[in-house]
Amino acid sequence: MQNIQHFRPTKAIIDLQAIQNNVRHLKEYLKPNVQIMAVVKANAYGHGDIEVAHAAIEAGASMLAVATPDEALHVRKHFPNIDILILGYAPVLFAPYAANENITLTVFSTEWVQNVQSLKTLTKPLKLHIKIDTGMGRIGVTKIEDLLHLYNTINSSSNLIVDGVFTHFATADEEDESYFNKQANMFEQFISALPAKPRIVHAANTATMLMKDKHLQFDAVRFGISMYGLAPSAYVKTKLPFPLQTAFSLETELIEVKQIQAGQSIGYGATFTATEPSYIGTIPIGYADGLIRKYSGQHVLLDGIRVPIVGRICMDQCMILLPTAYNIGEKVTLIGKQKEEEITIDEWASKVDTINYEVPCIITSRVPRIYNTKQ
Numbered sequence: 001m002q003n004i005q006h007f008r009p010t011k012a013i014i015d016l017q018a019i020q021n022n023v024r025h026l027k028e029y030l031k032p033n034v035q036i037m038a039v040v041k042a043n044a045y046g047h048g049d050i051e052v053a054h055a056a057i058e059a060g061a062s063m064l065a066v067a068t069p070d071e072a073l074h075v076r077k078h079f080p081n082i083d084i085l086i087l088g089y090a091p092v093l094f095a096p097y098a099a100n101e102n103i104t105l106t107v108f109s110t111e112w113v114q115n116v117q118s119l120k121t122l123t124k125p126l127k128l129h130i131k132i133d134t135g136m137g138r139i140g141v142t143k144i145e146d147l148l149h150l151y152n153t154i155n156s157s158s159n160l161i162v163d164g165v166f167t168h169f170a171t172a173d174e175e176d177e178s179y180f181n182k183q184a185n186m187f188e189q190f191i192s193a194l195p196a197k198p199r200i201v202h203a204a205n206t207a208t209m210l211m212k213d214k215h216l217q218f219d220a221v222r223f224g225i226s227m228y229g230l231a232p233s234a235y236v237k238t239k240l241p242f243p244l245q246t247a248f249s250l251e252t253e254l255i256e257v258k259q260i261q262a263g264q265s266i267g268y269g270a271t272f273t274a275t276e277p278s279y280i281g282t283i284p285i286g287y288a289d290g291l292i293r294k295y296s297g298q299h300v301l302l303d304g305i306r307v308p309i310v311g312r313i314c315m316d317q318c319m320i321l322l323p324t325a326y327n328i329g330e331k332v333t334l335i336g337k338q339k340e341e342e343i344t345i346d347e348w349a350s351k352v353d354t355i356n357y358e359v360p361c362i363i364t365s366r367v368p369r370i371y372n373t374k375q
Contacts, residue, residue, distance in 0.1 A: 006368045010252040010285045012360075013336070014047050016055040016373045018245035022227050023059035025242040030209070035220040036060060037202065038227060040075065041067035041087065045228055046360035047248060048369045050078045055373075056227065057082065065222055069094045072103045085129060085164075087222075089139060092116055099126040104163055106131050108140045110150045113160065122159040129164035129200070130154075132190050134183040136170045144193045151194060164200035164219075165191065172207035173233035180208075184216060207232040211239050230345060230356045248345060248360045249336030250367070253329050254302075256282040257322065266319050267311025271296075279322035281307075283332050286316045290363035291334070294352045302332050304339025335359075 027036060038056035040049040053064055053075060063083040066072045069090050076084060085104045095116045098105050104127040107113060116122070130150060133140025141147045154160045167187045171179045187203055201218040209221040229246035231237035259279050266272045266280055281302070285291050293313045299306040300320055310321045320332070335343055349356045 004368075006370075008284060008368075009255075010283075010289060011250075011368050011370050012046075012363055013249045013251065014051065014369050014371050015245070015247045015249075016051060016371055018229055018247040019047075019052055019055045019227055020059035021245050022229055022247075023056050023061055023223065026209070026221075026223060026226075027060040029241055030221065031214050031217055034217045035062045035200070037063040037065050037085065037220050037222045039065045039087075039222050039224040041065065041071060042361050043365075045225065045357065046363050047228055048371070049075055051369070051371050052227075053079060056223075061223070063220060069097070069103075073097070073101065076101045076103060092119070095119065095126055096121045096123070099124040099159070102127075104129055106139070107150070107154070108133070110146070110153050113150065113153045113157070116160070117157050125159050125161050127161045127163035128154060129166055130162060130198075132165060132167045132187060134167045134169075134186040134190070135179065136168050136183075138168075140167065144190060147190055148193065148195075162198050164198045164202065165194070166202045169203070169205060169208055172205055172212065173236045175235050180212070184212075205232075207236050210241055211236060225357055228360070233355075234346075246345065250334040250363065251336060252283045252285050252332050252334065254281045254326055254332060255284050255317075255328060257325055257328065259325070265311075268314065269312055272311040272319075279325050280310070281320045281322045281326065281330075281332075282317055283320060284317055285334070285367075286314045286318055288315045288364065289367050291318065292352070292362070295348070298348065298351050299343060300332050300334045301336075301338040301341050301343055302326065302330060304341050306341060306343075 038061035040053050043049050044052035064075060065085045065087050066075060067088045072084050072086050087106055090105045092115045099122050107128045108131045131140035133142050141150060151162060154162050169180055169183050200220050202220040204217050204221040206224045206226045208216055225232050226244055229244045257279060260274050262274050262276050264274050287293055291313055296309050296313055298309050307320050307322060309318050311319050335345055345356045345359045348359045
């Protein structure tokens with residue numbers, strides 16, 4: 001895969017081999033004939049949807065999942081034949097486009113189906129997956145009678161197909177299984193109420209497929225956060241059935257080094273003041289790149305040494321406190337390994353009291369993704 005020239009030294013390195021290894025390990029772990037649905041929504045959690053999809057499919061994924069119609073159309077341009085499911089809401093007016101592009105839609109409203117039927121513009125069959133809300137509280141039918149009404153309404157149309165049915169678990173990554181078991185039991189009750197089982201039943205998100213009973217794998221599993229080498233929670237991290245390989249790292253380099261004296265301050269608001277003669281390095285990454293101001297104080301790696309970000313993070317740059325003078329161009333790793341040290345996405349998430357999912361997602365498109373396919 002050819003990478004175009006980028007002149008700014010700030011870049012995210014995406015290890016596609018790590019993604020493939022995670023998919024292959026999952027495939028070995030799953031029951032036979034269970035399909036892997038690679039979740040590449042949100043630009044593959046900030047990793048790059050097209051490149052990640054290629055890697056996942058090559059490693060054994062047979063379906064792709066996105067969140068929005070625009071994501072689906074973008075992915076379809078590059079993958080004309082693979083099944084693509086939109087996990088979220090799609091407006092009625094998108095239905096003809098979905099049918100023409102063989103994009104599968106999530107449905108949870110009989111009124112939505114009736115409005116699609118009234119369009120009378122479907123020239124090709126439209127595949128639908130019915131979403132059942134067993135306790136997540138977002139989208140989905142909540143009563144068996146509503147499920148059956150929706151199912152029958154879809155089947156009354158010659159151009160609509162109930163291709164699948166699914167749910168999503170709210171607490172699969174937590175140690176207490178009481179709420180999870182309630183959802184799982186409810187989902188099985190809903191499935192049993194259907195006149196006929198659809199082609200694909202899926203319920204297992206990443207935590208479910210890695211930790212719970214294998215009967216919940218059904219026909220397909222949705223491989224999300226751990227495809228990228230990240231555990232869904234600290235608890236799941238201790239229970240993984242196979243090791244994960246992290247795919248995302250973030251690096252830049254020193255663009256200036258200066259010495260300041262005791263009493264001199266750095267950055268907007270002069271929030272950092274040196275207490276002794278110090279070396280300050282400037283690196284070209286800031287909050288416009290996703291390094292939000294709350295990351296002030298977070299460590300980065302330089303020469304295998306942890307050094308802190310000091311002062312307020314600017315839009316395009318920030319400053320780090322160096323142990324000594326370094327040359328311009330010295331590599332700085334914000335996420336990833338240097339020598340014996342490593343700064344993880346989980347560490348970044350903990351710094352700003354969030355989850356690891358959010359960290360790569362908020363690294364903006366201004367930071368180029370460079371793809372590494374070597375072992």
